[in-house]
Amino acid sequence: MAEKNEFIAQLKKSVYGKGVRVVFPEAEELRILEAAIIAQRENLAVPILIGNQENVSQVAREHNLDISNLSIIAPDEPSYLEKYIPLQLEQSSLREGAVRRLLKKPLFFGLMMVKAGDADAMVGGAVYETASIIMGGTMVVGMKEGVSTPSSFFLMDIPGFQGGESGKLIFADCAVLPDPTAEELSDIAIASAESAKAILGCESRVAMLSFSTKGSSLEPQAEKIVQATKIVSERRPELLVDGEFQADTAIVPAIAKKKVKGESSVAGKANVLIFPDLNSGNIAYKLVQRLANADAIGPLLQGFAKPICDLSRGATVDDIIGSIVVTAVQAIDR
Amino acid sequence: MVSENEAKIMEIIAEVFEVQQDQVTKDKNFVDDFNAKSIKIIEMCATLEDEFDIEIDMEDARKNSTVGDAIDYTLGLIAASK
Numbered sequence: 001m002a003e004k005n006e007f008i009a010q011l012k013k014s015v016y017g018k019g020v021r022v023v024f025p026e027a028e029e030l031r032i033l034e035a036a037i038i039a040q041r042e043n044l045a046v047p048i049l050i051g052n053q054e055n056v057s058q059v060a061r062e063h064n065l066d067i068s069n070l071s072i073i074a075p076d077e078p079s080y081l082e083k084y085i086p087l088q089l090e091q092s093s094l095r096e097g098a099v100r101r102l103l104k105k106p107l108f109f110g111l112m113m114v115k116a117g118d119a120d121a122m123v124g125g126a127v128y129e130t131a132s133i134i135m136g137g138t139m140v141v142g143m144k145e146g147v148s149t150p151s152s153f154f155l156m157d158i159p160g161f162q163g164g165e166s167g168k169l170i171f172a173d174c175a176v177l178p179d180p181t182a183e184e185l186s187d188i189a190i191a192s193a194e195s196a197k198a199i200l201g202c203e204s205r206v207a208m209l210s211f212s213t214k215g216s217s218l219e220p221q222a223e224k225i226v227q228a229t230k231i232v233s234e235r236r237p238e239l240l241v242d243g244e245f246q247a248d249t250a251i252v253p254a255i256a257k258k259k260v261k262g263e264s265s266v267a268g269k270a271n272v273l274i275f276p277d278l279n280s281g282n283i284a285y286k287l288v289q290r291l292a293n294a295d296a297i298g299p300l301l302q303g304f305a306k307p308i309c310d311l312s313r314g315a316t317v318d319d320i321i322g323s324i325v326v327t328a329v330q331a332i333d334r
Numbered sequence: 335m336v337s338e339n340e341a342k343i344m345e346i347i348a349e350v351f352e353v354q355q356d357q358v359t360k361d362k363n364f365v366d367d368f369n370a371k372s373i374k375i376i377e378m379c380a381t382l383e384d385e386f387d388i389e390i391d392m393e394d395a396r397k398n399s400t401v402g403d404a405i406d407y408t409l410g411l412i413a414a415s416k
Contacts, residue, residue, distance in 0.1 A: 094377055097384035102376070105392070129393050135372045 007157050007168075007297070008322045011199070011329050012044060020045045020328040023119035025110035026127045027051030027072060028059055035320035036070060044321070045328050048119050050075055050106040075109035084112045088140065107132060111140035114306045120331040123324055125311035133310040134176070134301065144194070146235055147303045149187040152176045152310075153195050154285045154298035155326075161292070163251045165271040170196045170204075171288075172274055174281035175299035185228035186235065189274045191302040193239050196272045198330045206232070207250035207270035208243025209280070213259045225276055242266035247273070247284075300326060307331050339386070339412055343405050346385060350378045360402030372396075378404070386412050 022039070026032045027049035033056070036047035049056060049072045060067040073080065081103060088099045102108045107128055113119040125133050134150050143150070153172035161167045172192040177184055185208070193204035208229045212222035225244035232241045242264045248255045249267055256268025275281035289296045300323075301310050307330040309323045336344075348355040351368045364370040379390040388411040398404040 092377065094380060095384065098377070098380035101383040102380040131372070131396065132393055135376055139373045139376060 015328040023048040023110040025106040121307040123309040150303040151188040152299035158294040170272040178278045182227035186231035206241040206272040210244035
């Protein structure tokens with residue numbers, strides 16, 4: 001795992017001292033508490049814990065943790081609720097009592113802090129299911145402009161690989177959307193381009209992958225990728241996106257030269273790979289991880305108006321710190 | 335005979351999913367019949383919580399796929415809260 005730590009160490013330098021306010025809706029969970037303490041001590045983020053003060057203090061006491069420097073906010077804190085309820089009422093048809101009920105739930109309260117600008121990002125999912133984080137994020141924080149579908153990506157750090165961005169590639173979507181339409185694929189591509197820019201700090205070169213390169217197959221599955229590529233170009237003309245490409249055409253310059261006629265700023269040098277569906281995306285990341293000894297950081301959610309991180313429920317304290325750092329990096333970029 | 339609480343639950347379901355009340359029958363599936371997005375399930379839970387002063391675990395509630403499931407689940411919580 002040396003590379004993973006190495007890359008996270010690089011990202012830690014980017015977030016150090018930046019004061020990114022990260023809200024944690026699962027403050028009563030020990031791993032979250034430990035990670036928040038470390039994040040604050042190492043100046044990686046300013047943690048905001050959402051939970052019942054007494055319950056959080058009890059967990060801390062039981063494990064001999066010093067939480068005296070951490071900010072803990074109860075989700076029924078009236079000064080916040082009175083500000084948040086009108087905000088949520090503006091964007092839903094719910095009655096006020098129902099909105100009040102919703103916002104008293106730590107997940108929704110945390111998301112509302114992000115929406116309202118009282119926090120820069122949220123890290124959750126140590127206890128909540130992915131579906132809850134995605135639903136809550138969609139409902140409260142909403143999607144970024146020009147994107148209507150939440151999706152996810154992996155950052156692949158591949159030892160010995162010379163291409164991509166210094167041996168790193170963004171893979172998407174490998175965890176959320178089972179069978180995206182052309183429209184949804186274009187959402188994934190746009191969100192991934194922005195994720196790559198934020199995390200890798202480079203210009204994104206997005207390849208839309210298929211089993212076909214530039215019309216070599218006329219199958220409808222390849223046609224969908226052609227459509228998706230067109231939609232991305234129309235919606236975001238400034239993005240470097242091209243396809244449909246086979247995987248080798250996307251990342252190997254010599255193959256790209258042979259298979260792609262004309263100029264392409266993506267062929268052979270892609271740093272973002274968009275897979276046609278969840279089968280191919282998930283299989284690809286696992287094979288690269290296992291066969292090439294790559295580190296796979298993720299899945300990380302994308303497409304929301306502000307950064308929201310969904311942890312794996314089995315995440316260790318170290319994993320959570322890595323996620324805090326990657327999420328904080330995305331918040332700095334905005 | 336439909337109880338008062340059951341009738342109220344069905345009324346809330348009709349309101350949240352924006353369907354006619356006579357379409358809300360126990361066999362109806364939220365996703366297949368009401369084309370429900372997951373946000374609507376959250377909205378239904380929050381409205382039921384407010385109406386009956388109960389606590390609903392959204393992750394539990396998501397497993398209710400039909401109107402009948404949601405009614406039984408909510409009636410169970412109302413009974414337990416008394």
